[in-house]
Amino acid sequence: MNNKQIFNYNVEVYDKARPQYPQELFKDILLYSAIGSQSKVLEIGIGTGQATKPFLNMGSIVTAIDIGDKLIDYVAEKYHSFNNFHAICDDFVKYDFNHSRFDLIICATAFHWLPKDLAYKKIMALLKPGGTAALFWNHPFPNRTTDVSNLVNQKVYEKYRPESKPPIEFSEADCSQRCEELVKYGFFDVQTKLYHRVRTLTSDEYISLIKTYSDHRKLPVNRQVEFENAMKEELDKIGGKINIYDTLDLYLGRR
Template identity: 25%
Template structure:
């Protein structure tokens, strides 16, 4: 197997791993601030009743805010467990539906649509279809909205956030600690999207979430970086963090994030 095929297989494995703990995912994953969704609707030129396709909805962290704003959302989710939670949460929104499928394999019924939205999900889509398929789904002048939620670590953060890096290092976790929020700038559409979309907005939204100690560990267990460790390093990592928190009396933890929103108009 060549390196490209191996990387593609690993991508498929990791993106399918979120389904293993759908309820923990729903309970502990941070949700972008309401202002991000207000700006998304405004910058994309959306109105109540407009049709939106959402890529990789998870348990509906973005789907519910979009449905509350009157949009008719078709959410495509690979994981059956995640999709089931999303359907439960969207039961009060008859204009919203959840389809269990990968975005690559999904075949839309009606087209074009008024917007395609991806929140913490576009990087999981096959690069060959990542921008071309949203482009094909959209009518001219409609929008692709991409949002992400990135971890940050303020310089004055609780010492836990520095000390826990020892646990990451002990198991060979790839990458380094999160940067301060001010160093996370707006995100722009990449060069491969420029022939398909004209960028019209690139915005950022710092925010905080307070976690109970057990919920923070549950959140770590849902992350792709943790699952990429494989067993037994994944178990060792979670055990180390759990022991560290217990030694501190299971404190509540204030986690810092930066939400990012990029909107492109279909050419």
């Protein structure tokens, strides 16, 4: 399966299983960028539009681009009532925006799929002077050794996915590289912020979430099924729930 198309399948499941972003994150983007009604916003890799609505609600003119045709069809329907929304099915680094310039460019848990050098340069070229780039990710961590549900998760991964690298929880120390990249490519007033939360999912909800992960989608189908069944069985033995410790990182820079 092509990496760029790996999320272009059951988009309804993806939209339901993937977590939303915290309102505090959007408030920080809006405060930094100072955009408002009629500001032009570009969203790279919109997916199912989980980071889109706050900008539509404030009246900004949002252009979204994604290479997945099913994803674009989904968000076009999802936000059909907004006349300030336009979706494009194409490759961001190849698409000709025809001299369009934007006040804000956002990319939510998708920038790592892009060729870094080309993506940074294109974002810089597409921003108006003083415009803002906002890159952010969610890093779920269900592997704390102090959490019984996380220990069960580790046990199943070790049995059915022994090739998986030992997970490391995202921390503030991991932010420096991204900040250095923004400075390297010409952005100034670079800022970063972390957000933390804990989500508790039922075993069925967790299986649905696992099904949206790119590394899981690449497994042979029979291996996926074995892994999912084992995970549900083991979690159900301890009450049918798992805690996920999320760290979200936001990076802001100006052109």
